[in-house]
Amino acid sequence: MKNFTVNQIPIEVVRKEIKNLHLAVYPPDGHVRVAVPLHVTDDNIRLAVISKLRWIKKQQAHFRAQARQSMREMVTGESHYLWGKRYRLEVVERWGAHEIGIKNNTWLRLYIRPNTSRANRERVINEWYRTELKKSIPPLIEKWEEIMGLQVSEWKVKKMKTKWGSCNANAGRIWLNLELAKKPVECLEYIIVHEMVHLLERRHNEQFRAYLEQYMPNWKLYRDELNHYPLEELVVKEKAIKLA
């Protein structure tokens, strides 16, 4: 079988000596390739791909969102998020100290000196995210220390590329990703609880899940919300499809 299209999505077909179908969506443009066993009929390939159409579209949407994100110029009109709410950036050039804040529940207004570089505008915005996170974290940690009956000895906000949070159980220390300031605050709370559960159980095993279920029965909702725009860099998204 040659390449074909499903819902206007071009699908590249590669035949190989393999047992199952392997579907892959490639960055940055969301190109789709399916590797198929030699004996599978064209109709079955088409059906298998159609059955995963939702997944394909989701991966392609991720790549588009990541592309948009990396293209930000920190200029007026862009969308920026705080606690899951979207604000339009308004950059106002003026002399004096920089200043940033929400205006009229709609705008993220950034006062900055004329000719400030993109990198420096981004630095100011990230400082603001850090400040917002640092205000929100302590009451949440205190709340969960009380509920879980344990102590976090230290926490930090960090820029992390692949993780929303991490935990050093020996030191009783948790690190939280700066990007969490852009997500609904429930997501921050979920990551705090997740990392604090690691103080009780290091691995993601049944015991770990049991703690999560106990403390935060809705945890999957927040995990899914975070996974909707994953942190990972642009990597190939793959899925195996078992043949009936």
Ligand SMILES: [Zn+2]
């Ligand atoms: Zn974990």
